[in-house]
Amino acid sequence: MHYNKITSELVTELINIVGRSNVIEDPEKLETYAGDEVPEAEWKHLPEVVVKPRDVQQTAEIIKMANREMIPVTPRGAGTGLAAGAVPMLGGIVLSVENMNRILEIDRENLFMVVEPGVTTGEVQQRAWAEGYFYAGDPCSADSSFIGGNVATNAGGNKAVKYGTTSRYIYGLEIVTPTGEITTLGGKCVKSSTGYDLVHLMVGSEGTLGIVTKVYLKLLPRPLHNAVLLVPFEDMQTAIDVVPKIMTNGGIIPTSIEFMDQLCIKSAEGFLDRPLPFSDAGAHIIIEVEAYTKSQLEADYETIGTICLENDGLDVFVGDNRASQEKIWKARRHLAEALRVTSPVYCMEDIVVPVNKIPAVLAEINRIAEKYSIKIPCFGHAGDGNIHATLLKENMDDATWHAVKEKVLDEIYTITHASGGNLSGEHGIGAKRVKAMAKFTDPVQLKMIAAIKKALDPNLILNPDKVIDLA
Ligand SMILES: Cc1cc2nc3c(=O)[nH]c(=O)nc-3n(C[C@H](O)[C@H](O)[C@H](O)COP(=O)(O)OP(=O)(O)OC[C@H]3O[C@@H](n4cnc5c(N)ncnc54)[C@H](O)[C@@H]3O)c2cc1C
Incomplete structure (x- = not known):
């Protein structure tokens, strides 16, 4: 596919659409939009221009122009992605939704919140809570990620064990299609059997099938009580073995079951500059439970604590107030930053396996780490089989790092x-995993993905080099 460069005439046209202050050409300012949270230089690329539309009409005009002129467009939320999905690898336009940042409606009768894509996840959570409701999406990046980015990546997070991922709370989306048309898919109906489920085709499509300009989010009743348990274990195998026991023996579905291995515990301790309990333990498990009554909550965490102790947990620390819970969660939430301090260049992976396969897969990852003499701390969401194996570059030159990392x-x-x-x-394929996607996906499914992409985006202008490389 041949793409054209942005000319000064096109910049003038963009200024006419969104206004001078919403077009960025200054190379220093463009730097901010060259990458996401993937730290390696190979996943950074300067856009030719950044545009920040204020509404759906401006967005549609930009996309129409891009089709006419054959300019690639990379949609961008907050840039907290971990797959180089918002990185303009082919240059062209970065379309940032940061100016579309209003909460439009709280619908108390139907329990919906309608928001623009540039509202942060944290603001959605806080507003829902303040109104007496609960928004269940909770990526660790909630303070900074945008809800549009969460939709585009189908973000998971800490509460996915009980509440599922972002897709479960998305009932409607206003989008601009890759050819610049505007449409609303779904809305506030809680069920639909009316043709293909286009809402959920968009969720997780990583900005390749449309630009999300409005989101209909389902709200839930607010859980009244919660507790957080920290349980250290001698080794990772013992820690992970307890997860299916909690899920099946207790009759309780925890909100979160997270794990951190020994390397992660030490990194978190260094980053927070305070000792963590049992910091020499082989693994920590963090479990959160919620209930509508205090007595039910106490019964639930007693049951889970007992299961852990009966299965070689070294101790059980209970956080039953906000301060103690925050103390427990802080180590887990800051792991990405903590590992970055340990090794400024790293490669964070996001594999997901059936829960009962976690111990075997972690053992294999340890074996691979030893074979290639590389540190691979592992942490993640034990309750849903999601492992963030993180390769650290420490003490390697660039050439060795690339060779070892590939293998x-x-x-x-x-x-x-x-x-x-x-x-x-939960992080997506982005640009970072396109080659692996091609290798590890059933060819029939790759053909389906290619057919959908070509049908919706015939000029391949919308995030063309992500998920699957057709450009
Ligand atoms: C410290 C840290 C912790 C994290 N924890 C989690 C976690 O627990 N769970 C999790 O799932 N992720 C996590 N992430 C990854 C990241 O925060 C999520 O992928 C998030 O959903 C990205 O949102 P964003 O607004 O930053 O999107 P960006 O990074 O800007 O973009 C991500 C993708 O979405 C597309 N996109 C963005 N906005 C739109 C839009 N309006 N329309 C169409 N496409 C769009 C982009 O083109 C790109 O492909 C974490 C990241 C960090 C740095």
């Missing part, structure tokens, strides 16, 4: 695939 990733993906797992549980 290690290939081996990790191979064991993931063989375990019935997938490349990404």
Whole structure:
């Protein structure tokens, strides 16, 4: 596919659409839009221009222009992605939704919140809570990620064990199609059997099938009480073995079951600059439970605590107030930053396997780490099989890092695939995993993805080099 460059005439046209202050050409300012949270230089690329539309009409005009002129467009939320999905690898336009940042409606009768895509996840959560409701999406990046980005990546997070991922709360989306048309898919109806489920085709499509300009989010009743348990274990195997026991023996579905291995515990301790309990333990598990009554909550965390102790948990720390809970969660929430301090260049993976396969896959990852003499701390969402194996570059020159990383990733993906797992549980494919996607996806499914992409985006202008490389 041949793409054209942005000319000064096109910049003038963009200024006419969104206004001078919403077009960025200054190379220094463009830097901010060259990457997301993937730290490696190969996943950074300067856009030729950044545009920040204020509404759906402006967005549609930009996309029509891009089709006419054959300019690639990369939609961008907050840039907290971990798959280089918002990186303009082919240059062209970065279309940032940061100016579309209003909460439009709280519908108390139907329990919906309608928002623009540039509202942060944290603001959605806080507003829902303040209104007496609950928004269940909760990526660790909630303070900064945008809800539009959460939709585009089908973000998961800490509460997915009980509440599922973002897709479960999306009932309607206003989008601009890759050819610049405006439409609203779904809305406030809680069920639909009316043709293809286009809402959920968009969710997780990583900005390749449309630009999300409005989101209809389902709200839930607010859970009244919660508690957070921190349980250290001698080793990772023992820790992970307890997860299916909690899920099946207690009759309780925890909100979260998270794990951190020994390398992660030490990194978090260094980053927070305070000792963590049992910091020499092989693994920590964090479990959160919620209930509508205090007595039910106490009964639930007693049951879970007992299961952990009966299965070799070294101790059980209970956080039953906001301060103690925050203290427990802080170590887990800041792991990405903590690992970055340990090794400024790293490669965070996002494999997902059936829960009962976690111990075997973690053992394989340890074996691979030893084979290639590389540190691979692992943490993640034990309750839903999502492992963030993170390769650290520490003390390697660039050439060695690239060579080792390629081999290690290939081996990790191979064991993931063989375990019935997938490349990404929540971060997406982006640009970073396109080659692996081609290798580890059934060719029939690749053909379906290619056909959908070509049908909706015949000029391949919308995030063309992401998920599948057709450009
Ligand atoms: C510290 C940290 C912790 C994290 N924890 C989690 C976690 O627990 N769970 C999780 O799932 N992720 C997590 N992430 C990854 C990231 O925050 C999520 O992928 C998030 O959903 C990205 O949102 P964003 O607004 O930053 O999107 P961006 O990074 O800007 O974009 C991500 C993708 O979405 C597309 N996109 C963005 N906005 C739109 C739109 N309006 N329309 C169409 N396409 C769009 C982009 O083109 C790109 O492909 C974490 C990241 C960090 C740095």
